[in-house]
């Protein structure tokens with residue numbers, strides 16, 4: 001029987017509780033102590049960029065990357081849809097247009113941060129759009145670990161070199177933030193910039209509902225959820241899931257539809273079930289990744305919510321450490 005997953009259900013579940021070439025010297029170290037798998041992935045990407053300039057960081061050499069001691073057999077995964085944007089406020093189709101948060105969106109992001117402030121975060125992924133990045137950064141201002149989220153810039157060699165951090169100690173107090181276009185909102189095609197209500201009046205509610213919520217039907221010249229899933233879920237499987245498997249705790253700040261496609265994958269929803277999945281702006285959702293399975297744990301209400309810490313011993317221990325560090 002089909003499980004209807006909606007925002008309401010989610011809330012109700014939650015609420016009770018170069019190698020050897022001369023270039024190598026330019027990059028003496030990784031900007032951060034990145035989790036190993038991620039570093040390997042980064043290298044793969046660098047090695048196949050258009051310039052084809054091999055850039056191998058000494059820290060990426062096999063002797064440094066293996067063996068890797070697995071930290072834990074479980075990890076937390078937090079998903080947050082960005083806070084309200086200026087176009088959410090105006091009820092405009094936004095898609096890949098890069099619009100910032102409203103004041104309310106800023107408050108939502110801060111509130112989301114309070115709700116996850118005692119859940120461990122080792123690595124952050126955002127889309128390349130400012131509303132998701134603002135949300136991640138604002139949320140992290142509330143985190144009790146007090147670490148500084150820093151966006152990695154590896155779009156070209158200069159960006160990498162110029163953003164290098166030279167203090168090991170400082171790196172330890174930082175959380176790498178990876179911005180990936182694959183996590184962007186679905187491209188809304190010719191609807192981008194149109195008012196949602198007026199579009200429904202013009203094309204009919206049913207048609208607009210299909211464009212917005214069906215899995216297979218794309219809006220005119222835009223991406224269907226299926227097309228969005230092809231890049232977002234592939235990115236998740238290739239870059240995020242391996243981090244979780246290594247015991248690294250991940251926060252993803254992204255968008256209504258890129259997250260719907262990821263949740264569809266995590267919760268094994270059918271194309272029919274995903275049509276009723278709605279995500280509110282600024283709502284954090286927690287998953288535990290354990291034994292290669294994702295367990296949905298709803299939306300943490302706040303740092304004092306006992307239920308969240310009953311989910312796993314590891315979360316409880318992390319919170320206890322934070323409490324102790326305050327004393």
Ligand SMILES: O=C(O)[C@H](O)COP(=O)(O)O
Pocket residue numbers: 092093094095096185188212255256257
């Ligand atoms: O891109 C947009 O307009 C919104 O962020 C998501 O819109 P939707 O609710 O129509 O999918």
